[in-house]
Amino acid sequence: MTAAAIEFRDVSRVYGEVRAVDRVSLTVQAGEFFAMLGPSGSGKTTCLRLIAGFETPDSGSMLLDGRDVTDEPPYARAVNTVFQDYALFPHMSVLENVAYGPRVRGQRKEAWRKRALEMLELVQLGAYAERRPAQLSGGQRQRVSLARALINQPPVLLLDEPLGALDLKLREEMQIELKNLQRRLGITFVFVTHDQGEALSMADRVAVFNHGRIEQLDTPRVLYTRPTTAFVARFVGSANVVTGELARRLSGRAEPFAVRAENIRLRAPAAAANGDTMSCLGDVADVQYHGALSRWQVRLESGEVFAAAVPDTGTNGDFRIGARVRLEWARGDAVPLAATEPS
C-alpha cells in the first residue's frame, strides 16, 4: 500500500491555555483535492501551517509520504504554500519571485529565468515578467504566487484561503481554474477555507474543524446529506437543528436531528400529511427572495425559527408574513445527530 501523502498522528498544538489543534489525526491521499473547512480559530489554518513546517506540534507526529517530518524545517519539506496575503517579495520582479525556488537551490541564472518564464506562461502572465508585484491586480498576484509555489513541482500544494481577497466573479472563475489545475497536475492539494460552498464544490474530501478538532471528515455529498453533529449540520448548508423537547415531540426519540431547509415544504395549516412525514405549525416571520428559491423564516409555537428553502412556484404567495403555515418534511430527511453539546 502506498503511503498517504500527508498523515497526522494525534497532533496537538497548544498556545498557553488555548488548544489550537487538539489531538488531530487524519490522512490525505496522494492526488486528492482535500479541503479543511471551519470558522476562524477552529484550527484549520494551524494544521496547514503544521504541514508546511511553520509550526511544530507540541505532541504527536506528522508524516509526509510515509516519512516523519515532525522536526523538519519548511525548506526541507517537499511541500509548497500559496499564502493568504500572497507574500510576494516586493523588492523583486514577478519573474524573480517565481524563480525564487530554483534560484535558492542553486540553479544557474539562465536555467531559472527560463523555468520561471514557462511557469508564468502557464498562468497567462508571461507579459508581466519584469513588473513589480505592486503593479499587479489582486487576481494577478494570486496567480503569480501560484506559479511561484508550483515551480518546484511539489507533490503537495497548500493553499491558505487563497480566494478570500477576490471578488465573487473572480473567485468563482478561480475555483474552476484551480480544480482543473489540480486535475491536470495530479498532485495533492490541501485547501483551507471558511467558505463551505467553496469546499463543497472543489474538494474530493472535506475535514470540518471546530475548536481544534475535526468534527467530520467525509466527501462533500455525505457532509451535506448526512452531517453527524449539530455543528456540521449548521455550518455546512445551514440546516435546521432540532433538539430537546421539540425533537422528542416530532421524532419520538430524544436525540437531536437536522433537516435541510430545502427538504421542508410549506402546507396550509389544515392540510393532511403526505406520506411518512413530520410536521409542525408556525407563523411566517420573514421571506427572502433568492431567485430560483425563496428562503422562508417560520417561527414555531415553541419559539424556534425554522428556515425553509422553497422553489418559487407562485402558489406560495398564499402565505403572507404573519400567516399560519404548516411545515412538513419526509421522516427520512431528518438526519440524526450525535448527542453532543450544541455548538
Place this chain on the structure above:
Amino acid sequence: MTTLSTFLYRRPTLYVALLLIPPLLWFGTVYLGSLFTLLAQSIYSIDEFTAKIVYEPTLATYKQVVTQRANVDIILRTLSMAIAVTIACAAIALPIANYMVRYASPRTRALFYVGVMLPMWMSYLVKVYAWRLILAKQGILSWLLDTVGLGAALDAVLRIPGIGGPSLSSSYLGMFIVFVYMWLPFMILPLAAALEKVPESLLQASADLGARPAQTFRTVTLPLALPGLAAGSVFTFSLTLGDYIIPSVVGAPGYFIGMMVYQQQGTAGNIPLAAAFSVVPIVLIMIYLTLAKRAGAFDAL
C-alpha cells in the same frame, strides 16, 4: 550552512541568545560596568591632605553633598532652573502645539512638524554658541532692544540679583532663555501627539453645551493633554538637570550640578565627590519619572 541553519531553527532560544550575547556583553562591561564603578567611587572619599582617594566605604562623601551649604545651593539652583524651564516650555509649547493640531491645514501642519523637528537636527553646540552671540553685550538682542528704546529696561533687569548678571550672555536669565530654546521641540512634539489623540467630537460637544473656546481649552483639552505635557516635561526636566555645557557657556558665576561634576573630576581629581554629585540628578530624575508616570507620561511616549 544549511545544517547550521536547521540546527538553529530547531533551537529558537539558542538562536536569540547567540544574537543578543555580543551586544549584551558590550553593554554589560562598557556601560553597566562603568555605572557600577561610578557608584562604587561615590562611597569612597578623598583624603583632604594627600588629595588621594581613600578606598574605604563611607557615606561621608554623600553627607558632604547634602549637608555642605555650598553643595546644597548648587543642587537647589539646578533644581529650580529645571522646574522653571519646564514650566516655561510647557507654557510656550501649548499655543503652538494646539495651533498645529487644531487649526492648521494638513499641509501647514506638516510644515510645522518639520519646522519643529529641524532645530533638533542642528548641532547642539552650535546652537548654544549662537545664543551666546545673540545674547552678547553688543549682540542682536541688545541691538534690537536699543532700537526699540528698551535698552534701559534690559539694564534694569540685568541688575536684579538672582537672574541678572554683567550681560545677558552671562546671567541666569540668559541661561534660562537658552534652556527653553533648546528643549522646546522636546516638549512640543509629545504634546502635539497627545493633543492629536483628543477627538474633535469632544471639543464640538463642549462647544455645543455652551462652553467658550477658552473654557473648552481649560476644561477639556488641557486635562486630556496632560500625559503629553508630562512626557515632554520628563525631557525638559532631566535635560536641564544634567546639563553642563549651557551653564558654562552662557553662565553666571553660580555652579550647577553638571559643572560641579566636571570640575571635581578634573582639576580637583575628587572623583568620589564628582560621583556622589552625579548620583543626585539620577535620584531626582527617578523621583520625577514616578510622578510623571502617574500623570500618564509613559502612555504618551
Place this chain on the structure above:
Amino acid sequence: MRFRRWNQPSLGARLAAYAVLAFMHLPVLVIILYAFTTADRTYEFPPPGLTLHWFAAAFARADIWEAMRLSLSVAAVATLLAIVLGSLTALGMARGTFRGKESITVLLVLPIALPGIITGIALLAAIKSARIDPGFWTIVAGHATFCVVIVYNNVVARLRRMPHSWIEASMDLGADGWQTFRYIVLPQSASALLAGGMLAFALSFDEIIVTLFTAGHERTLPIWFFNELFRPRERPITNVVAVVVMIVTFIPILLAYRLTRRGSA
C-alpha cells in the same frame, strides 16, 4: 459682534504659533550670517560687512583639520560598531516575547536617557579604574554605546513591520535561514540600517559632553570648538567651524529622515 466659526483660530493664536516657530529657527540663521561678518568681534550686530575671508582662514588652520579628521574617524568607527551591535540586537528582539525583553530595551536607552554628565563620568571612572589611557578607542567606546539604540530603533521598527509571511514563503520555497536573511531580510531592512547609521554618525560627530570625559588629550571638532568658546581671540573662525559642524551633522539627519519616510510611505 463679528461672528466667528467656533474653531477658527484668533489672529493672536496664529501669530503666537508662527512667532514660536520663527524663534526656534533664529539662532541658526544668526550663525550662518555671522560666518560672513567682517568684524573681529563676531557678535557685533549689525555686521559691518560680509566677507569670505574667515572661510579661507579656517581652511588653512592645521589644528582644525586635525580635529575634523579625528571627529570623522571616531564617528565612522563608532557608527560601524553601532550598526553591528544594533542590528544583532534588533534581529534578536524583533519577534517573540521572553523574560527580560523590556529590561534590554531599557538598558539600550539608558546611555541616552541619563544625562551625558553621568555617562561621561561613569566611563571616566571605569577608564581610570582599569588604568587605560583615554584616547581614540575610549571615545569610540563611549560613542558606540549610545549610538546602538539609534540603529536598533530604526532596524527593529522595520523588522516588525515586515510581514512574517515573507520569511515563511522564502523558507517554504527552499531557502534556509541564511539565504532568507540574505535575499529577503537584508534587502528589506537596508534602508532602515542606513538611516540608523546616518543618525548615529551625526550624533557621534556632534557629541561633546561624554567626549569631554573620555577624550584624554585628543581633540575632536566639538572639543576644539568648546575650547574656543572660552578664548576671546579669533572668534570669526569659530563661526566658520560652527557652520561646518552644523552642515556635517544636519545632512545625514536629513537624509535619514527622507529614507525612513520613503520606506514607510
